[in-house]
Amino acid sequence: MIKISSFSSDINRKMVLSERNKAFLSEIEENLGERIIPADISDYEADLKLVFIASGGSEGKFLNAFKSLRAPYYLLTSGTDNSLAASLEILTWLNMNDLEGEVLHGDCSYIAARIKAIISGKNENGRNGKASLSTFSKADLGGRYAVVGKPSDWLIASVPDYEEVRKKLGTELIDIQMKELLDGFSNEKPISDIRDGLDFGSAERLVKAVRSLREKYALDGLTIRCFDLLDSIHTTGCLSLAHLNSEGLIGCCEGDIMSMLSMAVVRKVTGQSSFQANPSRIDSVANRIVLAHCTLPFDMVDSFRYDTHFESGIGVAVKGEMREQPVTILRLSRELGTYWCAEGTIIRNLDEKTLCRTQIEVELDNGYRVSDLLRNPCGNHHIVFYGRHRSEIESFLG
8 A cells, every 4th residue: 555645835826736746646556556545644554655745845844744754755756846856855854864765756657666666675776875976175165145034944955054154165144134125125116017917017126126235235146035025025036136147146046045155156166157946857767857947147048038937927037048058067065065066968948837937958968867866966956057067166166
């Protein structure tokens, strides 16, 4: 008997998410030849208990329910709705706490085969140490960066110690209350600008408020707890961050400090803007990864169009067409001692309704295994930038 408990964000549109999840689970059941039974979180009377991370933003809910769950933690993920990204954040947290976990991800036939293997005791794909991660001890990054609001609740494995950041990177982190950004927004003259059903007026007012914060505190960059803006001012930070990065600074989503620091390393080493993205789908056989997010720097695209923010359907997001050329992907870990870095090529831009607006598929070069992320990730968001720069990153991080 296989049982399952599910976690999903309150932000996602529940009815649409439920239909997608039902189809996903039904296909796994078809491959298994048996039902997967919904169960209470603490119900482990089964041959196998799965934890379905159904959408992004589920990490905090997992943590709140953690005392009712048991190891090993088998995190089932789909290829939609930022399910994989949330699972990678959770698995990073489990690894940090020396708890056994595994992300079950891929096509439904692979997932079903893996479930059968686990039940039969053939658990050769379990935790693998951290051989896939590179190490570093100290780097001369410098700079002054701000966290506006605080890190989003779902970033359970991405909040470093500020003093460690200062010691290891020479970087100053400061906190700015969300109220200060909202007050700045309110003080900007209202703008009436509705185009194609999108509220550019509110988005542009936020752009001005963000720039004012940057100037007031002499910042090299900032990260914003942007989902809080959805209810308070009914817009998102997507347009603000697209502008900020294009201007040579660092603008980062969701209060993610490790993404901000990773982007700062990219800027320091290469002088380039970079794309903060969710790992959305992994094909271990083809060695490919789909990455997506609702904003990216304007100087990274040849063309783009505006859309709403994916999860909420409001605000002004950026759907960019990135260049099909070599890229590097980077993510620093919270403890500032390891990082994941790989090179590959963007093979196509996607336009799927179940992912954030800007979407790319990257095929990793020989010598890199995208499947390593399913065992030893450094967290959720990964940073994508043009060119093959692994050797330069390694040299900088030592």
